[in-house]
Amino acid sequence: MRCTKAVIYSENLRYNLQQIRNHVRPQTEICVAVKADSYGHNAVLTAKLARETGGINWFAVATVDEGIELRENGITENIVVLSLCVPEEFPSLFKYNLIQFCFGKEYIRDLSQTADSYFSDGKRQDVFLAVDTGMGRIGCYPEEAGDEAVLISNSSHLNLKGMATHFCVSDGTSFESQTFTYEQYQRFCKAVENVRQRGIDPGICSCGNSAAIMNNPEMHFDMVRPGIITYGYYPDQITKEYLHSVHKDFDLKPVLALETKVVAIRHFPKGKSVSYGRTYFCDEDTDIAVLPIGYADGLLRRFSPGLEVTINGKKYPVCGRICMDQCMVNIGKNNLDVKLFDKVLIFGPKESGALTTADDLAKIGNTISYEVLTSLSKRVRREVL
Numbered sequence: 001m002r003c004t005k006a007v008i009y010s011e012n013l014r015y016n017l018q019q020i021r022n023h024v025r026p027q028t029e030i031c032v033a034v035k036a037d038s039y040g041h042n043a044v045l046t047a048k049l050a051r052e053t054g055g056i057n058w059f060a061v062a063t064v065d066e067g068i069e070l071r072e073n074g075i076t077e078n079i080v081v082l083s084l085c086v087p088e089e090f091p092s093l094f095k096y097n098l099i100q101f102c103f104g105k106e107y108i109r110d111l112s113q114t115a116d117s118y119f120s121d122g123k124r125q126d127v128f129l130a131v132d133t134g135m136g137r138i139g140c141y142p143e144e145a146g147d148e149a150v151l152i153s154n155s156s157h158l159n160l161k162g163m164a165t166h167f168c169v170s171d172g173t174s175f176e177s178q179t180f181t182y183e184q185y186q187r188f189c190k191a192v193e194n195v196r197q198r199g200i201d202p203g204i205c206s207c208g209n210s211a212a213i214m215n216n217p218e219m220h221f222d223m224v225r226p227g228i229i230t231y232g233y234y235p236d237q238i239t240k241e242y243l244h245s246v247h248k249d250f251d252l253k254p255v256l257a258l259e260t261k262v263v264a265i266r267h268f269p270k271g272k273s274v275s276y277g278r279t280y281f282c283d284e285d286t287d288i289a290v291l292p293i294g295y296a297d298g299l300l301r302r303f304s305p306g307l308e309v310t311i312n313g314k315k316y317p318v319c320g321r322i323c324m325d326q327c328m329v330n331i332g333k334n335n336l337d338v339k340l341f342d343k344v345l346i347f348g349p350k351e352s353g354a355l356t357t358a359d360d361l362a363k364i365g366n367t368i369s370y371e372v373l374t375s376l377s378k379r380v381r382r383e384v385l
C-alpha cells in the first residue's frame, strides 16, 4: 500500500464534537458540516462518530451526490443540502430524503412541481428556506421570506422544515465584522418574524457557523452548523488566544495527519539545482530526501518555498518546486537522524508527531486551513486510527 496517506485521529474528532456539544445549549441541534467528504476527513466516518458522540443527528452536505453517499452508507439521520442543485437532481432529493436549502419563486415552484409528480401519496419533502442577510450568495432577501414561505407551505408536497442564513464575517474580530454579524442576525430574526406573521411555523432556525458557535453564543438559535472546528481548526481571527482573551475558551485538536515516507536520499554537490525551473541551488554539499507526494495529492505548488516537514521530531525545508507526484527536502549532509523509508509528517496534530499544522501550510500558501484540507485528493488513502 502507498505510504502517502491521511491518518484520521478519531479520538480528536470525538473530542472536538464533545467540545461543540458542551458549548451549545442542550436543546440546540448540531448539524455537522460533512460537505467535501468532511473537509477531507471522510464523511461517513465523521457522521457515524458524530451520532455516537452526543447523539448528533443532523448533517450538512453541499451536493446531492454527497447526500446519497451518506444514505448508501447507513446514515439515516437528517441531511441538509447547503448548495442549490438543478431540476435533474430534484427526484434524488425525494428518493433519499435530502433537505434542500432553497429560495426564489421560480426555484421553489419547480421543486414543488417535481414533488407533485414524484409523490403519489400525501408525503411532503422537508426543505429549508435560505435567507441572504449579507453573505451575498444564496437566499431570499429577509423581506421576501414571508412570501417564499407561503409558496412552500401552499405546495402540496413540500414542508418548511426550517430557515437558515449564513454569516460572512463572523470569523473576524474587528468591530466592523462583529457589528455586521450582529446586523445579519437581526435581519434573520426579522425574516423569521416575517414568516410567523404569515401564520407559518418557520421551523428550525439556524445561522451559526464555527466562528459564531464559539464567539456569538447568543446567535445559536435552534440549530448550529459547525464545519471547520469539527476538524480541529479555528476560523481565521477567532483563534484559541482570542477566545481566551474574551473568556470564551474553546479547545480544539486537529484531526488529520498527512504522512509519507523518505523513498530516496541523494547526495548533491554544492551548486546543483533541484526540481523544475531550477529555482533552488544547493549552497553547499548536502543530502536531499525525495518524498512520493506532490500537488496531485493536494500538496499545493505554492507551499514551496516555505513548507517544512517533520522527520523524527525535526523540521526540514522542502526545496525547489513541488512536482505533481514528488517533492524534495534538504536534510543536510550526513544526517544520521534521517534514514531511507523513515516516516515524514507534512502536517498533523501533536499526537502524530508533526511540528506543523494545516494552519501553518495555509499561511505559507496564502490560504485557509479549509482549502489545505479539502485539497487532499482521492489518491491519498484515508486511514482511521
Ligand SMILES: *Cc1c(COP(=O)(O)O)cnc(C)c1O
Binding pocket: 033, 035, 082, 166, 208, 209, 210, 211, 225, 226, 227, 228, 229, 235
Ligand atoms: C460550510 C458551511 C458551514 C460551515 O462553515 P464553517 O466555517 O466550516 O463552520 C455552515 N453553513 C453553511 C451554509 C456552509 O456553507
